[in-house]
Amino acid sequence: xxxxxxxxxxxxxxxxxxxxxxxxxxxxxxxxxxxxxxxxxxxxxxxxxxxxxxxxxxxxxxxxxxxxxxxxxxxxxxxxxxxxxxxxxxxxxxxxxxxxxxxxxxxxxxxxxxxxxxxxxxxxxxxxxxxxxxxxxxxxxxxxxxxxxxxxxxxxxxxxxxxxxxxxxxxxxxxxxxxxxxxxxxxxxxxxxxxxxxxxxxxxxxxxxxxxxxxxxxxxxxxxxxxxxxxxxxxxxxxxxxxxxxxxxxxxxxxxxxxxxxxxxxxxxxxxxxxxxxxxxxxxxxxxxxxxxxxxxxxxxxxxxxxxxxxxx
Amino acid sequence: xxxxxxxxxxxxxxxxxxxxxxxxxxxxxxxxxxxxxxxxxxxxxxxxxxxxxxxxxxxxxxxxxxxxxxxxxxxxxxxxxxxxxxxxxxxxxxxxxxxxxxxxxxxxxxxxxxxxxxxxxxxxxxxxxxxxxxxxxxxxxxxxxxxxxxxxxxxxxxxxxxxxxxxxxxxxxxxxxxxxxxxxxxxxxxxxxxxxxxxxxxxxxxxxxxxxxxxxxxxxxxxxxxxxxxxxxxxxxxxxxxxxxxxxxxxxxxxxxxxxxxxxxxxxxxx
Numbered sequence: 001x002x003x004x005x006x007x008x009x010x011x012x013x014x015x016x017x018x019x020x021x022x023x024x025x026x027x028x029x030x031x032x033x034x035x036x037x038x039x040x041x042x043x044x045x046x047x048x049x050x051x052x053x054x055x056x057x058x059x060x061x062x063x064x065x066x067x068x069x070x071x072x073x074x075x076x077x078x079x080x081x082x083x084x085x086x087x088x089x090x091x092x093x094x095x096x097x098x099x100x101x102x103x104x105x106x107x108x109x110x111x112x113x114x115x116x117x118x119x120x121x122x123x124x125x126x127x128x129x130x131x132x133x134x135x136x137x138x139x140x141x142x143x144x145x146x147x148x149x150x151x152x153x154x155x156x157x158x159x160x161x162x163x164x165x166x167x168x169x170x171x172x173x174x175x176x177x178x179x180x181x182x183x184x185x186x187x188x189x190x191x192x193x194x195x196x197x198x199x200x201x202x203x204x205x206x207x208x209x210x211x212x213x214x215x216x217x218x219x220x221x222x223x224x225x226x227x228x229x230x231x232x233x234x235x236x237x238x239x240x241x242x243x244x245x246x247x248x249x250x251x252x253x254x255x256x257x258x259x260x261x262x263x264x265x266x267x268x269x270x271x272x273x274x275x276x277x278x279x280x281x282x283x284x285x286x287x288x289x290x291x292x293x294x295x296x297x298x299x300x301x302x303x304x305x306x307x308x309x310x311x312x313x
Numbered sequence: 314x315x316x317x318x319x320x321x322x323x324x325x326x327x328x329x330x331x332x333x334x335x336x337x338x339x340x341x342x343x344x345x346x347x348x349x350x351x352x353x354x355x356x357x358x359x360x361x362x363x364x365x366x367x368x369x370x371x372x373x374x375x376x377x378x379x380x381x382x383x384x385x386x387x388x389x390x391x392x393x394x395x396x397x398x399x400x401x402x403x404x405x406x407x408x409x410x411x412x413x414x415x416x417x418x419x420x421x422x423x424x425x426x427x428x429x430x431x432x433x434x435x436x437x438x439x440x441x442x443x444x445x446x447x448x449x450x451x452x453x454x455x456x457x458x459x460x461x462x463x464x465x466x467x468x469x470x471x472x473x474x475x476x477x478x479x480x481x482x483x484x485x486x487x488x489x490x491x492x493x494x495x496x497x498x499x500x501x502x503x504x505x506x507x508x509x510x511x512x513x514x515x516x517x518x519x520x521x522x523x524x525x526x527x528x529x530x531x532x533x534x535x536x537x538x539x540x541x542x543x544x545x546x547x548x549x550x551x552x553x554x555x556x557x558x559x560x561x562x563x564x565x566x567x568x569x570x571x572x573x574x575x576x577x578x579x580x581x582x583x584x
Contacts, residue, residue: 013421014421014424014425014428017421017422017425018425018428018429021425021426021429025437025438025441026437026441028441028442136566136569136570136573137562137566139565139569140513140562140565140566140569141558141561141562141565142517142520142521142524142537142540142558142561142562142565144520144521144524144540145540145554145558145561145562148540148543148544148547148554148558149558151547152547152551156547156548247427247428247430248430248431249430250430250433251430251431251432251433252430252432254432254433254436254525255432255521255524255525258525259544269433269436270436270525273436273437273440273527274440274526274527276440281437281440285429285433285437288429288430288433289428289429289430289433290428292428292429292430293428
């Protein structure tokens with residue numbers, strides 16, 4: 001428990017730093033919120049009045065204090081573009097992104113673990129080369145390029161799946177999955193490549209260890225050796241890397257959600273950035289960084305739960 | 314040298330050399346007008362004798378635009394990675410070599426920056442500064458710095474505990490000399506590998522930024538920008554996306570292969 005308390009304290013501190021960085025980065029903007037609201041051609045007096053009423057003339061530290069208090073008390077301000085309260089807006093979009101992040105992770109793991117094991121078991125043979133080359137291609141193609149190809153193939157030519165839009169899972173689950181499938185696949189392919197390489201290298205180092213030789217000498221079937229002995233030991237590092245890739249996924253969803261017109265967090269962040277909606281940029285960037293960090297915490301704790309050798313001090 | 318003479322090393326190295334030569338010499342050999350000339354009768358055409366890789370929506374030759382785009386993409390990626398190295402190297406070395414509270418403070422900052430997905434950080438910085446070529450470089454450079462700093466710090470920490478560093482310290486070598494003579498040369502192999510792989514990621518990042526309209530702006534031609542422009546014409550002319558997409562993919566593939574081989578040759582511990 002002591003360890004978890006310490007980790008939580010450190011998480012709280014890092015969240016504070018994240019909020020500070022987010023706030024500072026968005027405040028080096030050449031224009032400010034008042035300028036965005038009224039436009040560059042506006043009357044200087046009206047602009048000055050609006051600045052005063054929005055508190056933009058206060059020192060930066062006071063503005064930050066006001067913003068962070070708002071974040072903590074649930075008052076996240078209003079979006080300039082969507083003219084809505086930011087809190088509910090983000091809560092709504094998080095569901096969409098969670099759907100494709102989880103789906104792409106499932107697709108990636110389902111393909112990467114067997115492929116990585118297959119490569120490791122046949123190390124330095126053609127199977128290994130084939131799997132490694134596939135993975136290398138996956139890492140090298142930009143995900144939006146995958147996205148475009150998937151749209152062309154599955155939506156335009158074959159007409160099997162919709163190429164844009166989001167349906168809420170609560171409204172129609174099947175339609176929701178169908179709409180989320182192509183964006184998830186586009187995200188999952190790049191991720192799969194990373195995880196395949198990781199699974200392959202972890203598995204091949206484990207397969208050369210003593211206890212595997214002992215297991216084989218005992219006459220256990222190859223299937224038991226690989227799936228019960230080797231994989232049980234390889235799953236921890238693979239999970240850690242998968243957790244770290246969540247950060248990469250949250251970068252990629254900005255591109256992929258915009259490409260597929262899938263209205264989640266990535267799409268929302270892109271709209272905010274494109275329209276210089278400063279309050280919305282601050283909140284979306286903060287939420288994404290916080291989610292990435294908390295995911296890593298959860299993965300660390302899960303790792304300890306899966307691997308009995310690791311005891312939380 | 315023998316380590317480079319594998320199939321992977323030759324293909325990867327070959328691609329990297331060809332792309333670099335293209336980036337250097339294409340703008341000198343191909344007149345600008347060839348890439349900007351609009352052939353209105355042949356808009357969105359497939360491969361023809363006059364346009365071997367087809368044309369875009371304004372009838373401009375895709376092959377020439379792809380070849381000229383190489384310079385922009387490589388230049389942005391190269392400068393951005395150089396920038397992150399210039400900031401990340403001293404940060405990482407100081408943090409790893411001196412340790413203690415300096416290390417604590419610097420790495421806490423780096424860890425915080427790592428919580429921001431690199432592409433999100435780059436997009437935000439680019440949007441905040443206003444998208445253009447210079448700001449794209451700054452955005453990618455800043456976004457990549459924490460990754461390099463983290464790796465360099467780990468290496469510096471490892472080297473600082475080596476017996477030869479201890480021996481040098483025992484004879485009273487000052488810190489500056491120690492870093493220059495003993496630490497830097499010994500952390501270089503993994504750093505070079507990381508720089509090669511970062512270049513691949515920087516090319517992908519530039520393409521992503523430009524694709525979203527927050528990177529390179531017209532009239533500069535870059536691969537990401539070409540893919541973005543192709544979005545509305547995919548049905549009629551898939552080549553408009555395939556040509557620049559393949560250029561990105563081949564370059565990144567070459568850099569990744571070369572990086573893998575470099576790692577095998579320079580850094581045999583991590584195979």
